[in-house]
Amino acid sequence: MYKIISKRRLNPTVTMMDIEAPLVAKKAQAGQFIILRVDDDGERMPLTVAGCDRAAGTVKIIFQIVGGTTIRLNAKNEGECISDFVGPLGCPTKTDGIKKVCIVGGGVGCAIALPVAQRFKELGATVHSIIGFRNKDLLILEEEFAACSDSLTVMTDDGSYGRQGVVTAPLKEQIERGENFDEIITIGPLIMMKFVVATAKPYGVPVTVSMNPIMIDGTGMCGGCRLTVDGKTKFACVDGPDFNGYEVDFDEAMSRSSMYAQFEQREREESCKLFSREAK
Amino acid sequence: MAVEPKKHAMPVQDPKERARNFSEVALGYSPSVAVAEASRCLNCKNRPCVQGCPVNISIPEFISKVKESDFEGAYRIISQSSSLPAVCGRVCPQETQCESKCTLGIKFEPVAIGRLERFVADYHNANFKGEPELPEQNGKKVAVVGSGPSGLTCAGDLAKKGYKVTVFEALHLAGGVLVYGIPEFRLPKNIVEKEVEALKKYGVEVQTNVVIGKTLTVDELFEQGYQAVFIGSGAGLPRFMGIAGESLKGVYSANEFLTRANLMKAYSPQSRTPIMHAKRVAVVGGGNVAMDAARTALRLGAEAVRIIYRRSMDELPARKEEVEHAEEEGVIFDLLRNPVEILGYSNPEDRRDPLNGFVTGIKVIKCELGAPDEKGRRRPVEVAGSEYIVDTDCVIIAIGTAPNPLIKNTTAGLEVGKHGGIVVEESTGKTSKEGVYAGGDAVTGAATVILAMGAGKTAAKAIDEYLSDKVCKKGK
Incomplete structure (x- = not known):
């Protein structure tokens, strides 16, 4: 059992938790992920590590409440335990030789982008961050990004906070005004990452994308997380989750991510009913 | 008489x-x-x-x-x-x-x-209600990586000789392929649980949720005081055929399909893990895993389940009883057929059509048996122009696995073969790294439970000799 040491609501749909898992905390690096199960009937859910405190032996996770499992996880409180927590899985984000980087995060993907930005800052790189949200209410981690970025641009789809528009607009401006990024690292919805790649392409700036496909074991056994990268089958859990953005088949990844859309819809409804009953 | x-x-x-x-x-x-x-x-x-x-x-x-x-x-x-x-x-x-x-x-x-x-x-x-007779502890620690058949056997044999054995399991449940792969209807999970409990009575400790090669490395196990390590990390990445359509929705590796059904109990309404309940299922392959997948699909409510295998009934590698049981249950055997392409639905009028990207069929080509290959099995030869399409909603690919890369990538001095299997001395399970032994699918690639157990047993004997010998030498 793995204890929830702290829990904080970042916005109405996003929660942050520190989980006691000393072995994972000792090893985890930016870009890696963990798999957890909330309870004994639970599914195995992958979540990218949002940070860790090696001394305290805790690992930070940030999740959006979107379906059955995340509703159940969010219902747990400080001091309570979850059944399983394993990691760190996948490969850490590559940082070698990168002196100037642009981090582009979207929505809850910013939770994963943050430790990457922090890591580059630690290594002495120049960090430009662009983070985007649907609206002001969904904004998360602005202060944290500001603390580790040389420049921070916040975008909202509706203009309720920061600049109005999508993340690719400031990205394009920055590239055009001559910010010579060694690398763009983008983490967020598939469609956003696809457009970040398309934006960078004419300028030939390398783009790393962080993929989060459907997964079960996370150790290179089930093959559910397969992606087509450069025409070859790759497994996000052991070959990734970071890949060269120019080589990923995003359309296929988007299609595969909707495999269980109907099931998820049903799960969400059932979980909502369950918790509304309990609340009464 | x-x-x-x-x-x-x-x-x-x-x-x-x-x-x-x-x-x-x-x-x-x-x-x-x-x-x-x-x-x-x-x-x-x-x-x-x-x-x-x-x-x-x-x-x-x-x-x-x-x-x-x-x-x-x-x-x-x-x-x-x-x-x-x-x-x-x-x-x-x-x-x-x-x-x-x-x-x-x-x-x-x-x-x-x-x-x-x-x-x-x-x-x-x-x-049996009694407690087993416990051996005298010899104070030596051995780490076993993986709680499948080779790991459990190695752990059991060493524990019975007085070693303090810790088994590290990556998943949340002990048993390896016995719990994630082999279905309940062939090997009830409470039987595996009882066998694991029996080992625990001998003092074997099982730590779940520890991935060796990630959470801890083999070298760190030695630093923690383990004097020998047995690697039984099992099969790894599933093989695919490399044909068009393998990434469509409704195409599973057998590992994924069986893990969802067995380990995650996706067939039970209580489970939070989804699985496709397809009406028509095509399973590619002819081994035990293919039979397990086909029979699981039937139990999930499929109306037509077929095995697509490129050789004939005589070459089918599955255990005989499983093939007979599958036939009795109504699994269709499409023998001497090789898949060419998996076909999917696509609505050009509506990109948001929820059926887009789902499997609709599998194109196969007929085969004949030609001259025997180097293993003496007759090679299937495709008959030109004999392709046809079988309608199906789900394709499960059960054509084997490649060894898991996690340990070899993080263990310096561990030699692996060209197919990624750990290289061992066959008579002992000894690897190229001092004090490290290996066995089961991590060495051979996909094989049987009993062969893995045999390898675990061989390694346990060799580890016992190695550690007894080491103490003698130190004593001198």
């Missing part, structure tokens, strides 16, 4: 009924039938069956005990050689091992050794 020419039949659930439930198919012998079957054993002098067993169980001796109705005595004999008798009795390919060597089998059907082993183990599990 004339010998009964045929094995005593083992009662099974009715095929029509069982094809719709996940309860165990075979129901096991009663004590009286077990005694009668044991009486068929000739107790011949040269005991060829023992040579046919990868872990060399003293088969005639345990059968003699069954004949005398001393079932606990029979269990004690089996457990000297096997740590998992209830598992082996169910999943070993006896027809190519012990039973294939049986003297009675020359003229008649061989003694049903597998069914007797299963009976003895089940009898013990149901009736």
Whole structure:
């Protein structure tokens, strides 16, 4: 059992938790992920590590409440335990030789982008961050990004906070005004990452994308997380989750991510009913 | 006294009924039938069956005990050689091992050794109430990586010799392929659980949720005071065919499909793990895993399940009983067929059509058997122009796995072969790294439970010799 040491609501749909898992905390690096199960009937859910405190032996996770499992996880409180927590899985984000980087995060993907930005800052790189949200209410981690970025641009789809528009607009401006990024690292919805790649392409700036496909074991056994990268089958859990953005088949990844859309819809409804009953 | 020419039949659930439930198919012998079957054993002098067993169980001796109705005595004999008798009795390919060597089998059907082993183990599990006799601890620590058949066997053998053994398991449940791969209806999970509990009584500690190569490395295990490490990390990445359409929704590797159904119990309404309940399912491959996937699909409610295999019935590598059970349950065998392409739905008018990207069919080509290959198996040769399409909603690919890369990538000095399997000395399981041994699918690629157990046993013996030797040398 793995204890929830702290829990904080970042916005109405996003929660942050520190989980006691000393072995994972000792090893985890930016870009890696963990798999957890909330309870004994639970599914195995992958979540990218949002940070860790090696001394305290805790690992930070940030999740959006979107379906059955995340509703159940969010219902747990400080001091309570979850059944399983394993990691760190996948490969850490590559940082070698990168002196100037642009981090582009979207929505809850910013939770994963943050430790990457922090890591580059630690290594002495120049960090430009662009983070985007649907609206002001969904904004998360602005202060944290500001603390580790040389420049921070916040975008909202509706203009309720920061600049109005999508993340690719400031990205394009920055590239055009001559910010010579060694690398763009983008983490967020598939469609956003696809457009970040398309934006960078004419300028030939390398783009790393962080993929989060459907997964079960996370150790290179089930093959559910397969992606087509450069025409070859790759497994996000052991070959990734970071890949060269120019080589990923995003359309296929988007299609595969909707495999269980109907099931998820049903799960969400059932979980909502369950918790509304309990609340009464 | 004339010998009964045929094995005593083992009662099974009715095929029509069982094809719709996940309860165990075979129901096991009663004590009286077990005694009668044991009486068929000739107790011949040269005991060829023992040579046919990868872990060399003293088969005639345990059968003699069954004949005398001393079932606990029979269990004690089996457990000297096997740590998992209830598992082996169910999943070993006896027809190519012990039973294939049986003297009675020359003229008649061989003694049903597998069914007797299963009976003895089940009898013990149901009736034995005592505690096992614990060996004297020798104070030495061994780490076992993976809790599948090779790891559990190695752990059990070493614990019985007085070692303090810790088993590290990556998943949330111990058992490896016995819990994520082999279905409930063939190997009930409570049986695996009991076998694991039995090992714990011998002092074996099982740590779940630890991925060796990630959470801890092999070198760190030595730093923690383990004096030897056995790697039984099992099969890894599933192989795909490299044909068009393998990334469509509704295409599974057998590992994924079976893991969802078995480990995550996706068939149960309580489970939070989804699985596709397809009406028409095509399984590519002809091994035990393919049979398991096909029969699981039936139990999830499929109306038509077919096995697509490129050779004929004679070359089918699955255990005979599984093929027979699959046929009885209504699995269709499309033999001498090779998949060419998987076809999917696409609505050009509506990109948001929820059916977009789902499987609709699989295109196959007919094959004939040509000249034998280097292994002596006749090679399938495609018949030009014979392609046709089979309608299906789901394709499960069961054509084997490649060894898991996690340990080799993080362990300096561990030699691996060109296919990624860990290189070992066959007689000991010794790897190129001092104090590290390996066995099972991590070495051989996809093989059987009993071969993995044999490898775990070999390594346990070698580790014992290595650590005894080391102490002697230090003492000098």
